[in-house]
Amino acid sequence: xQSQQPAVIFPDSAQVLYLVVPCYNEEAVLxxxxxxxxxxxxxxxxxxLISPLSRILYVNDGSKDNTWGLIRQFYDANPLVLGxxxxxxxxxxxxxxxxxxxxxxxxxMVISLDADLQDDIGVIDQFVKKYYEGCDVVYGVRxxxxxxxxFKRFTAQSFYKLMSGLGVDVVYNHADYRxxxxxxxxxxxxFKEVNLxxxxxxxxxxxxxxxxxxxxxxxxxxxxxxxxxKMLSFAFDGITSFSxxxxxxxxxxxxxxxxxxxxxxxxxFIVYLCGxxxxxxxxxxxxxxxxxxxxxxAIGIIGxxxxxxxxxxxxxxxxxxxxxxxxxxKAQTGGDKSCK
Ligand code: UDP
Ligand code: MG
Numbered sequence: 518x519q520s521q522q523p524a525v526i527f528p529d530s531a532q533v534l535y536l537v538v539p540c541y542n543e544e545a546v547l548x549x550x551x552x553x554x555x556x557x558x559x560x561x562x563x564x565x566l567i568s569p570l571s572r573i574l575y576v577n578d579g580s581k582d583n584t585w586g587l588i589r590q591f592y593d594a595n596p597l598v599l600g601x602x603x604x605x606x607x608x609x610x611x612x613x614x615x616x617x618x619x620x621x622x623x624x625x626m627v628i629s630l631d632a633d634l635q636d637d638i639g640v641i642d643q644f645v646k647k648y649y650e651g652c653d654v655v656y657g658v659r660x661x662x663x664x665x666x667x668f669k670r671f672t673a674q675s676f677y678k679l680m681s682g683l684g685v686d687v688v689y690n691h692a693d694y695r696x697x698x699x700x701x702x703x704x705x706x707x708f709k710e711v712n713l714x715x716x717x718x719x720x721x722x723x724x725x726x727x728x729x730x731x732x733x734x735x736x737x738x739x740x741x742x743x744x745x746x747k748m749l750s751f752a753f754d755g756i757t758s759f760s761x762x763x764x765x766x767x768x769x770x771x772x773x774x775x776x777x778x779x780x781x782x783x784x785x786f787i788v789y790l791c792g793x794x795x796x797x798x799x800x801x802x803x804x805x806x807x808x809x810x811x812x813x814x815a816i817g818i819i820g821x822x823x824x825x826x827x828x829x830x831x832x833x834x835x836x837x838x839x840x841x842x843x844x845x846x847k848a849q850t851g852g853d854k855s856c857k
Contacts, residue, residue: 532625534561534571534645537616539609540588541578543632545739547587550634555597557638566645572623572844574599575632576616579606592842600842607836609742610713613693614705615836621702623844628696633739635664636694637731644696644729653701653724657694660730676752683760686720688728695719711828712758713835714751757821764822767815774811778804 536554540547554573561567577585577600588600601619603612613629620627626648630636636657647655662670673690680687693715697705704722720726743751757763 531562531565531568532648533623534558534567535620535624535627536571536573536641537576537613537620537627537629538573538632539576539578539612539616539629540580540584540632541606541609541612541742542580542582542584543739544580544582544584544587546633546737547575547584547591549737550632551591551595551598553634553638555595557641558597561642561645566642568625570623570844571597572599573597574601574616574620576600576612577602578609578612579603589842592847596847599844599847600840601838602840604837604839609693610715611836613715614713615838617697617702618706619838619841621699621706624699626696626698627702628694630694631692633736635733635736636692637734640729640731647727647729648696648698650727651725652696652727653698654719654722654726655696656688656691656719656726656728658688658728658730659690659692659733661732662690664733664735672748672752676755680717680755680759683756683762685717685756685759687716687755688720691716691728694731698724700724709832710758711832711835712754712825714755714758717755717759753821757825761822763818767818770811771815774808 536558538550538554543550551573558567558571558573562569562571575588575591575598577588585600585602588598588602591598592600601616603615607615617627617629626645628641628644630638640657644655644657662673665673677687677689681689697719701719701722701724704724705718708718708721710718
């Protein structure tokens, strides 16, 4: 019976796919991105792979340039484009979440991708096929990091290694290019944490998942919205939001250092009893500095976690939607370009 891989089973009626695209100051790329994504969606709709109700949902993350103006224009002119605008800039992860939570009300499956189309949209078909095969989460994984600078490649890979070393379940070389079913998104909604690190949370949801490999391109216009400072704070957040191992490490270090100091104490006591004079105060001063430094480090790390608890206890909303250009509005205005 089971001689071959089971064929892909498409449901009788094709399902609704939403592409969620967070945008922060992306006016340089939006026109081209819209063109490519529209072609892609149209093609898939024509093939009967996805429903004609499928859409591109842009999330404007408080851009300071004309990004929202452009999204409005596309919304008016292009039946496949919808727009969501946040009240202010809340960062990539929160913008993405706003998009996902809005999209899941209308879609059966949602794919998140960056506005610069660095992630190869050619593999979207494969994502959708895996969804039809029963996967609730499909991760896009970079097959290589050739297009990255040495620095980015090195820091990113060290980050993944560190994360898995700390016991955090992240998918290697996977950013935020992924498909999630409505079922998985409904579960995602139950993760109430304020310090949002989606790459760490999504594997915690569970359900059947799979991986699709792709080649990542260079940004075709505009510049990266992730400067080194943001990247470091993102990595640090990722670690402290998912692992308490740094705290345990500090505790262990404290025990080891304390034991060493007891041994030293005994040793110097014996030396003293033997009548030898103490060699000097350098060692004492050095150890005072060393211990002082370690204590500061320890307090700092503990403070980091307490800061997190403080933020979580406030349970502030992660995003506030200012405006939603939805399908209903489209039907009413019928492509009318007048300002609201
Ligand atoms: N982004 C966002 N809010 C921010 C920063 C970035 O919505 O505060 C979006 C950005 O528009 C892009 C995606 O997040 O669609 C990834 O950013 P970028 O491509 O600059 O990051 P990189 O690919 O360089 O890591
Ligand atoms: Mg990018």
